[in-house]
Every structure is written in structure tokens, then in C-alpha cells.
Amino acid sequence: MTSLSVRFGLALLHSTLILSIFGVIGINTVSMSDLESIITSHGGQVLRITDVGYPKAATLWNAAIQVWPSLIIRPATYDDVALALSTLYSLNVPIRIMGGRHSYGGYCSHRGVVLDSTLLKKLEIDWESETITMQAGLIWSEVYAALNGSEYAIIGGLCPTVGVVGYTSAGGYNSLYSRSYGLGSDNVLSFKVATYNGTIVTASSTSNPDLYWALRGGGGGNFGYVLEMIHKIHRINQTNLPTGQHSFLSITWSNRNDFRAVLRNWLKFVDEVANFDTRIGFDVIIFTNSENSFLLIYGSFNGPHADLESIFQPWLSKGPKPDIYTVKNFTQFEVITVTGTANYPFPVKERQHIVSAMAINITEAMLDVLLESQPNTTFQISQYIGVIYLHDTNKDKNTAWAFPDITFDIAPGFVWYTSEDDSTAINIAESWLKRLMNAAAPTESIVGGYLNYIDPYMDNWQQMYYREHWDRLREIKTVWDPTWYFRFPQGIPPNNP
Template sequence: MSPRVSCSSIAILALVLQILILADARPRASLDHDHPSCLCTALQSCWPDPSAWDTFNSSIDGRLIEVLPPAAPCHESHFDEQACQIVREKWSSPFWRSDQPGAMQASNWEASGDQSCLISSPRNSSCSQGSVPVYAVNVSTPSHVQSAVKFASAKNIRLVIKNTGHDFFGKSTAAGSLSIWTHHMKNMSFHHDFVAKRCSVSPVSAVTVGAGVQWEELYQAVFKQGKVIVGAGGVTVGAAGGYPQAAGHSPISPAFGLAADNVLEYEVVTAAGDLVVANGCQNKELFWALRGGGGGTFGVVVSATHRTHPPLTNLAFAVYTINATDRSSFLDLLTNFAVIHPSLSEAGWSGYFLLSSQSLQLSRQTLLVLYILPNKDVSFAKSTLAPFLDYVEKHPKLQGNGSVVSLSSFQEYYSQFLCGGQNSCVNSNGSASPGALSSRLIPKSLFDSRKSVEQLSDALISILERYPASILGAFVAGGAVARPRDENAVNPAWRRALLLAIISSGWSDGASLEEQREVARNVSAANKLLIDLTPGSGTYINEADFNEPDWQQSFFGEHYPRLQAIKSKVDPSGLFRCHHCVGSEKWSDDLNCPRSSE
């Protein structure tokens, strides 16, 4: 097989990864219920008056800010020519978006139904607040968080928590709400011999990060320490928030476990406004829930301590593009590719593959593979891939090219794959357009027979045939992820899985609600093909379908009853609410009122 692969192929996969990182699920309408048992929003008479806000602002060192939709400077009511030019230039930058208190990484979460403020609409068009919070507390200390929590609780205000806006379910924004914006809590400290508070355990290498630290910042700092860390593929994702709290997968998870497995300690502000430390020796139930039970649910995390690991060296990096000319050959290709994954997992491989189809009628379907093998040489890596590559070489209807190369470190992989060859991703662009997303954990047991593997391959091709979608395969389970453990709330389906299959499809900015809903319906229908094939499995909370059926089981598995009990204990009034989060079945669709009041 010719050792050639185009840079555009890597760019395509990187773009799809960005879509999956930044895309959201689907639009929803917001309801206001003027009822004493409902939370108070800005459109209701119960909303605090200006003097109450002034008093609150004085108590938090003047950190309260009025929040506007990010496109507001380009509309008549707030028009600012210079600011509007910046907005238009930066609109697609995930770094710029993460710096805006009212911006989400996918712009349709800034809308509430058909109420929105679009960058694509004329200057004299309506600019609605949509789902953008009315106020945000730009917190810089835990005490600011405590004050905001106590104020929201005392005034019965709808509260949300936001760092960067990487959020598929609209968890970190809500119409008429108050936002705790953690983005500027950038403290970071390394520990050569970390021991969690009140614990008597062997010390380990670790780093403690504030709630506003993003993975690009943390990766660079960790690399300077000569270490590696289990982190996100989206470098503008927060390092302490929803990513590790929901599990957090990484290409080095098979070597070191999920992000949740590597969190050693949290500092958390509870619903009562208390600042507590949660680890394996104190507040143990809360610590268990925070590692896998989902973000925005059990409290406001103000810092997280992650374990760091010795550097990975001599990585083998496999990049292959393989084209099939008809459905039968594509089915054969995917089946033979899938069959080798148990042995690849045993060898230590991980990474991502992308399935795409220009059109099955145009007879061009593509499998793009980007896998890494840590601490092994190229010769060994090629030997593990040889049976599959020989099959591709001899198949008359398959055309493949690519190679296995040696990388000196995980940092080199990071710069080549995530940053397009740059040492830092800070200048990267390309925040994804709005879209819909779903995923399914594919259990290792499915690979026990060729028949079931063929069924999986057929389902994947059927998705590409029926729906305008892309499929990303995250080969990030197995290995250390599969290690039996019950010390955290990570969905047990992760421990049984080998792959995570992620389906995505998008729409243009300004698409109608019906167009958006149609895309979302298609993604849900596509995901059902994988759900039917994998009964009893689950999904990854952060990359799941907004309308995931039986979400309690799919997100949390057998852990859900225990999570419910912990939620009732640490947040009995439900101050922290989000879509399809633990305990959310109690509330109306807009999460403002008890469901029984509807």
C-alpha cells in the first residue's frame, strides 16, 4: 500500500471532531410559569428589582455583568460598527466564543424557539435575548460562587453554570436566568507528591486546575512538566467541568483510563452554598457522583485535581484512507476492519476513524483511520495491522493509501493531529455549525462473532445511505477503561465497550426550526439502528442524542438509583437543573417548574 495520505484527509477528520465537540442537539421552546412552586426568570414579577441586584453586585466585588447575545453589536439596538466587525471576524473561533459570557459553541443554543439574535440576519432585524442569561457573575474566587449560589437560592432564581459553552444539551444556558461564569478561574498548580486531603495513600504526580482552565492551556503546561494527562480532543473544552464529570474519553484512555478515573479530588460549592472538598476520604458519595454523574448537577466545581502520567514515547501513528467502489465492497471492508479491533485493543492501539460517503450512488465510500500505538516501534505496529492491510491490498474494489510513522511523543501527536502541525492550537479556527448528535457504545462482546460484526457494518452503511450524516468511530475504550471498578459513577457500559460510534449532522445558521428538527429526527432514527443492535449498552453523556430514549439507563446504567439518592441529599430543592441530568424527570421541559404543575 502506497505510504501516502493527504493533509486534507487529516483536516477532514479534525473538522468532524470539531463538529462533534461543538455541535448541539436540538432546539427547544422555553416556557414561563408564574407559579410559586416554579423558579423565577427575568420575565416574571418575582425577578429581583434593581436595588436587589445592586446590593448583590456589591457583595461580589462588582463581578455582576449584563449579558447580551454575541451577535448583538451587529443589530440596531446595540449596533457598534467596530465591535460588529470583530464579531464577524471571530464568529467561528471556538476560543473567541469561549471568551464571551453569552456565547455557546453552537449558536442555536443561544436561541429559545424562534427567538434569537443571528449574525446572518440584517442589522435592522430583531435581536432577541433568546436563551442567553440576563446576568452573569464573572467569578474569580470560590467565595463569588458561594455568594451567587446563595443569592439564587434565596431569590428562587433559575441558575446555570458555564465556562466555555461546549454543551450539546443547552445545560449551561437558559432563558431569563442568572449564570455563574467560571471562565476566568485560571489557577493551576502542579504537585510532584499529591495526596488527597485527609487520605493516607501513596503520593502521585498531579495538577490542580481552576474551573476556567481549558485543555489547550493545561496541555501546554503539562507538556512543559514532561508529563501527559487524559484530556479532551476539543482544546477549548473546560478541564474541570462537564468533561471529566461525565467520563471524558481520550485517545490515551486505553492506557490510563477515562478522565473521571484520573480525577483525585474536587473542590465544590454545594446547593447550600458551602465550599467542600470531595475525594476518596471525605464527602465520598459526592466524589463518586461527580466522577461520571454528569456536569451541572451536583454542585459548582471550582477546582479539580487530575493525575498526571509519565510521557508516552515512540508512538506509532497510523494514517490510512481506504475507498470502496460499491456497497458490497464497503461492507466487506468495514467488517474486516472491525474484526481486527479486539486484537488491536490487546496490542494497545487507540484513536479515531471516520466513515463518509459522497453518495452511494456515486460509488465512493471512504474509511479514514488515524490510530496511535504508544510505547511501541513502527515494526511492531505494522505487524499488528498486516493482515488487514494485506486484505485491502489484494481486494480488487478497494483503493488504499497511507502509512505508519514514528512520533517522538504524545505532544507531537497533539500538535500534528489536533493543531494542524502547530505547537499550539490557540490560533485554530472552525467552530462547528449548529447540528445534531447521537452516539452509542459498542460492546466488546459484539465482536465475538463475524455475524454480529457484519450486522454492525451493515447498520453503519445503512446510516450513511439513509441520512445525510457522518460517523466517527472513537476507538477509546478497552484497556484501562475496561478495568472493573466501582469507585466512580461512570456508566458501566463504558467498561464493557470497545468503540464509541458518534453520528452527526448539521444545518446552516439561520435554518428554520422545522429544518433543525428534521435533522435531529434523522440523527435519532440513525442512532436507533445502533441501539437495536446493542441492547443493554449505553452512550456517552456529552455526545448523546438530545432525545435519547430511556436516557437514565443509556447515560448512567445501573448507577442511576444511587445517583438519584445522592442528588436528593446534596441538592434537595433542585437548584442545579439541566436537561436529562440526574433528577431532571421531576421538572417541566423548560426545567422551571415541577412536572406535576403542568
Template sequence: MNISHIHRQWPVHILLMFLIICLIDDTKSDSFPTLESTIISHGGQVLRVTDSQYKNAATLWNPAIQVWPSLILQPAIYDDVSLALSTLYSAKVSIRIMGGRHSYGGYCSHRGVVLDSSRLKNITINWEDETITMQSGVVWSEVYDVLKESEYIIIGGLCPSVGVVGFTLGGGYNSMYTRSYGLALDNVLKFTVALYNGTIVTASSQMNPDLYWALRGGGGGNFGYVLEMTQKIHRITDTKLPSGQISFFNITWENQDLKEALLNWLIFLNDVADMDTRISFDVIVYVSSERRFIMMWGTFNGPQVELQPLFNSWLTKNPKPDTFSIFNYTQMDIARKIGILINPFPVRERQHIVSAMAINITSTMLDVILESQPNSTVPIAQFMDIIYLNNANKDKNTAWPFPDISFDIAPGFVWTTLDGDYAAINAAESWWQRLLNAAAPTQSIVGAYLNYIDPYMPNWQSMYYRNNWNRLREIKTIWDPTWYFRFPQGIPPITQQSLATKFTSKWSILAITFTITVFSKFSYL
């Protein structure tokens, strides 16, 4: 062992240890214990991996993208959200914002600190103004529950466990009501937002209109922590049905000529439904070697006596449907029958969703849509969902980039095991590319739905945001200049200089320094 070599290295060791001591001393601030005790004292919670409630709080809807955070903060009041943001931002600690936990890319969580909205549950209805104010921890089943005895509906998700804020910030279409009343973002009157430094602001058409514009379609978690939002509710007055009810219909074809059935439907849309926004559709297509079927859910927002005559010219064509049923449902009934059946929380299977926002659907695109189940050594089920959105966007002055589309084509690929991830995701992405290729000659597909996050999507900036990308970056630069609200496929400020790039986390520096010190010591022996 070369003693003189070790002695020559002592100045380096002294310097490294000095850095460690300084960093440790700097992190011994009272801010973190104060933050934790304050959140708990106001009815919130702080959860670590060892806590009994941690697993339930951290579990995401889709097990294929499960991430386990190191710390979950659940503030119960807005001041504590503000305190958490100002404390964590000052300490350069990265965060994610968690709402309903349905993020298809898992972007609401990470292996660091998560700010969880689940204790912000207040709902306030102003019946005179026909508005509802919902805090960020509310999910749609809770909203439907408070509206169920009324004559009112709201533009919310069919899956009842989806969070109200995340659903709305990405656009928020409801395949049963959107054509009558618009997207969720069309109906938001006001947001209350906590910024990166803890400042709380209001965004509306009169106050901070640029932020208001960006939040309506710019996606969840990009510009701040939305604490609450006020949205319009709509009274169903012309259906001639009991309180809160609407005509819900179900039409099915099984083991017939499905392409001809879909072509007849597209003709009906062009000739009748495009001009009559009372008619809505959500179409499920399933094709395998054993079974082939189309199931159309939909609503008619008008007197039921007018529904059958409108549909007769279409449904009398061959192939005639196997079933055509009409029910009188409330919004809660629809969510319960559709959402809970299809989207329990959490799902048992692993899932991957892709999306194509289409101006129209061509015959060549139908050939791809009607492909049989993926051929793979891993069992993969594919369920095609086509949502009819013609004339759904009512307010064109928002960040929603798809006012011209008529369909969201959004198949789900489902499998059961971790070792099936590669095959299933490859099948999904390959299918999506085939659909894009089929649509290319007519330029029928113009983007993808931001709320169906696809972590593998190339050119996601133009696919999600189209021509709004640059304006969204400008607004991001104003409201989050250091890119604190940062996640994969998130909107960067124009400078792209963030805390993550300008500074290194104190704990990262400490870990790196410690590693260098220890490694260098061992290298001398």
C-alpha cells in the same frame, strides 16, 4: 361604563397592589448590589446584554443551540462563587453553570442568570506526586500548553477548547490515551465543590465518597459547582521517543469496499487490539455519492519498532489502505492538528450529535453506518465518528455506566441555516433509531454518552445512566435536596420537590400580579 362595578372591585385592586408593594420592598435587599460589587472588586466581572464583552462571553460553541442569558456572573475567587450561590439560592433565582461552552444541548446556559467559570484559570502541577490541579475555567489547550515540554500526558479532550470539568464529569474519554490510562474520571483524585447554599466541600475516596462516586460519571452541573479537581498525569516512559511524544498513526481507505475494510478492522481488534491497550483508534467514516472514505487516527503507546509488525497481518488484507503514515506527536500536536481543524470555537455551522454506546458492531450495524449522506432539500453533511473504548474504564467504582462497551458510535450532522434545523435534527434522530433497530437482535447498543447531550432522546435516564439512575437520585437528594442545580435531562432528587415547584419566583409573582391587575382594569372599560 358601570361605575358601581368598578367600585365593587377596589378591594381586589388594593389587595393586588399590596402584594406588589410587599414583593418590591422584599426584593430591595442589599444582597444583589453587594454581590455584584464584591465580584468586581475581586477581579471578576458582571456582564449584561448591553456590555461590549457580553456577546463573546455568552456565545456557545454550537450556534444551533445558542441561548442568550440575561446576566452573566464571572467570579474570580471561590468565596465569590460561594457568595453568588448563597445569595441567588436564598432569593430563589435559578442559575446555570457555564464552563467550556461545548454543551451539545446548550444546558450550560439559559435565559436567566449564568455563573461563568472563565475567570477561574489556575493550574498547579505537582511533579513529585504526578498530579495536576485545574480550576473550573481551564480548557484543555491550556493544560496541554503547560505539559508540552514534559514527558507527561493527561486524559483530556482532543478538542482543545473543551472545558476540563464538564469533560471529566460525564466520563471523559480520550481516543488516543484512554485505553492505556483510563477515562478522565478514572484519574480524578479529588474535587472541590460549591453546594447550592454556598458551602464548599471536598469529595474524594476518603471524604464524602458518595459525592465522589457520583461526580465521576454523573454529569456536569447535577450535584454542585465543581471549582477545581486534582487529576493524575502519566509519564510516557516506554515509547523510546523524545519528551512527551507518542507514535500517532493515520490510515485511510478511499472509494474502496469500506464495509470489508471495517470488518477486517473489527477482526484485528478482536484478535490483537483488545488484548493490547497500547493501541487506540478514532475512526471517521464519510459516504456520499461523490466520495467514500475511512480515516483512522490512532496512537501506539510503546516502542515504535513494535507497531508495524502488530499491524501487518491486518493491513496486508484486501482492501489494502491507500495510506499508512506514522508520526511522532506530543499531546499538544494532536490536539492542534485534530481539534482545531475539526472543532474551532465557535463553529460556523449548526450541528447535532447523536451517540450509541456499543458492546460490539455487527454487520447489520455497519450497513447503517455506511449509509450515504442524508437525502434532504436542506444540505446536510454527516460525519461518522467511531471511538474504540475496549477496556477503557479502569476504576469500576464510579458512576460511569459503560464498563462493558467497546465503541462509542457518534455521528455529527452539520448544516448551515436556521430553516434547516427540523430536517437536520430529524435526519439525525431517524438515523440513530435505524442504528438501534439494527443492533436490537444482538442487544449490541446499551446506552448513549452523556457528554454528547441529545435533547430529543427518549428514555434518556436509562440511556445515559443505565443501572446507576436510582443511586444517583439518592445522592442528589442528599447534596441538592431542593433540586437547585436543575436543567433539562438533569438528575432529580427522589422527592422531586424543588424550589422551582415549591415556590414561584418573586419576579414571576410580580409579573403575574401586575398582569392580572392591568388586565382586570381594562376589562372593566
């Protein structure tokens, strides 16, 4: 018998035992009306479409996708999350788990019952152990505010309204800090998880290690309701700079004729210098328009300022000369303000579609696609190309993150304003991705897509998101959710759905 067959057999045996045990001793459940009363009596909320707070609670980040749930349940305690799960599971009521509401495919919501984490906001920092405990309802702006003024940073999202759990469980890269400290998923020491039947378990390297492996890169909502996480935080204080040793660079070119030369020089610098110095991070934004074009490189350097000049100037001196070049030392909270993401409204007015291509390298044929002009349409649509530099970010090889070999995530955002243009705009975005994939095909430069930019239209998404980890993730799913209760489009199914 193969090792896969052995593990699958053990998984089936384990899930059968779980179902048998609960069939004998019963699960703690109540009626729906009693569940609602218990939730509200403990400080939670139950919202229907006629309630005042319902529209704000139900509205998703991406205005192109909006679903109106029949019921939104917001537990305020872990026990109430467990009771809600056991009750709804026993009644065969489908659910979705909602965190920061940033799912680009809208998979955190549906027309049925939604379990919303928003009231689970507890945050505790242990300065001595250099860890932070975060409950599932937190978003990154709240975490950064708690760390602001300290000498510590955490691997979190540059968009401050993203939920901490969804971001981390899909890998969670950070273009400023990941090359120094790894992915968000690398930095989780333990999870507390409520399973489909209301059992609360801990997942760590020593307790339920397979579940721990899967939760670090296997995607949010696949294996259970994550209640809290304990993360490592990183002290940045090794020089006498005002806020530590981390420097933030903002470099802009505005002459479109220079863009290809700029990118060629940057790619050469990445290949010859940055790939060997994990103190260096980059986030590149390309916008090409007949009226206003720019190429913006946000750089970061996790080292002394004296080293920064000697490392970066040989690259920048090659030309073309940038229109803007600034270097400052910021806290993580201040960087969010500088990049403009602190001013993101929620919900946004724009309708959005994000595509992603995990790339090992960027060829000349791929540059042709990256430097294409804005789409020529009869309606207003903007295309911003993001290129996030991620070489050697996977510090922990024993996670479900499937991309230890990639150097870039190429992630364009397409933005428009009216529902009448949804179909055309999405087709423009998907056609752009197809052109990029075709350009990369001869060199096999693109190997997947980033799960946090989940794309409902992606072909072969199992391979694109999970690669060789797909079979193992299904085995773990079979153990922890054998009846496929945590189910959504592009979710991981058990082996016996």
C-alpha cells in the same frame, strides 16, 4: 427495610439536618446589587446584554442552540462563587453553570442568571507527585499547552476548546490514551465543590466518597459547582523516541467500495488483537459522498515502535491497501494539531447535532447503517460517522460511569448552516440513530448513550445515560441538593423534588 430504603432514609435525614442547621444559623448572603459590587471589586465580571463583552460570553459552541441569559456572573474567587450561590439560592433565583460552553443541548445556559467559570484559570503541575490541579474555567488547549514539551499526557478531550470539568464529570473518554490510562473521571483524585448554599467541600475517596463517586461519571452541574479538580498525569518516556513511546497512526482509504472490507478487517483485528492489548487505541471517521468519500482511522500505540510494526502490519496487509499510512511520534498537543481540532474556531459557524450509541459490538446490520450515503436533501448537510474504540477503558470500577462493558461509542455528527433547516436536520440525525438502534436490537448490541454528547431528543435518557446507577445517583442528589437547585433538562432530580 431494604438497603435502598435505608440509604434513602439516611439521605432525607441528612438533607433535613442541613436545611435545619442553615435555617438556624443563616447563610452568608447579600443583596443582588451588593453581590455584583463584590464580584467586580474582586476582579470578577457581571455582564448584561448591553455590555460589550456580553455576546462573546453568551455564545455557545453549537450554533443551532443560542440562549441569551439575563445576567452572566463571572466570579474570580472561590469565596465569590460561594457568595453568589448562597445569595441566589436564598432569593430563589434559578441558575445554570457555564464552563466550556460545549453542551450540545445548550444546558449550560438559560434565559436567567448564569454563573460562568471562565475567570477561574489557575493551573498547577506537581511533577513529583505527577498530578495537576485545574480550576473550573480551564479548557483543554490551555492544559495541553502547559504540559507541552514535557514527557506527560493527561486524559482530556480531543477537541481543545472543551471545558475540563464538563468533560471529566461525564466520564471523559480519550481515543488515544483511555485504553492505557482509563477515563478522565478515573484520573480525578479529588474535587473541590461549592454546594447550593455556598458551602465549599472536598470530595475524594476518603472525604465525602459518595459525592466523589457521583462526580466521576454522573454528569456536570448535577451535584454542585465544581471549582477545581486534581488529576493524575502520565509519563510517557520508556523508550528513546524523541517525544516518548506513544505513536500516532493516520490511515486513510478513499475507495468507497473498499469500506466494508476495511471495517470487517478492522473489527476482526479489534476482536482478536486489540481487545487484549490496552496499548492500542482507535478513532474511526466515515464520510460517504458521491463526490468525495473517505474512511480515516486514527490509531495510537502506547509502546515501542518495534512492537507497533509487528502488531499492526498483519492487519493492514490483509487489504484493501490504504491510500495513506503514516506513523509519527507526537506530543499530546501536536496530535491535536494533526487531527485538525486545534484549528476549530469558537464559536463555529456550523449548526450541529451529535447522536451517540454505546455499543458492545458492531454487527453486519449495523455496518449497513454506518455505510449509508450522505442524506439526500435540498439543503447542505454533512454527516460524519465517528466510531471510538473504548474496550476495557474503565480502570476504576467504583465510579458512576455506566459503561464498563462497551467496546465502541458510535457518534455521528450532523452539520448544516441555516436555522430554517434546523427541524429537518435534527429529524435526519434522530432518524439515523433510530435506524442504527433498530439494526442493533436483535443482538442487543447498543446499551446506552454518551452523556457528553447530550441529546435533548433521546427517549428513556435516564436508562440510556446512567443505566443501573440511576437510583444511587438520585439518592446522592437528595443529600447534596435536596431542593433541586442545580436543575436543568435531563438533570438528575432528588428523590423528593
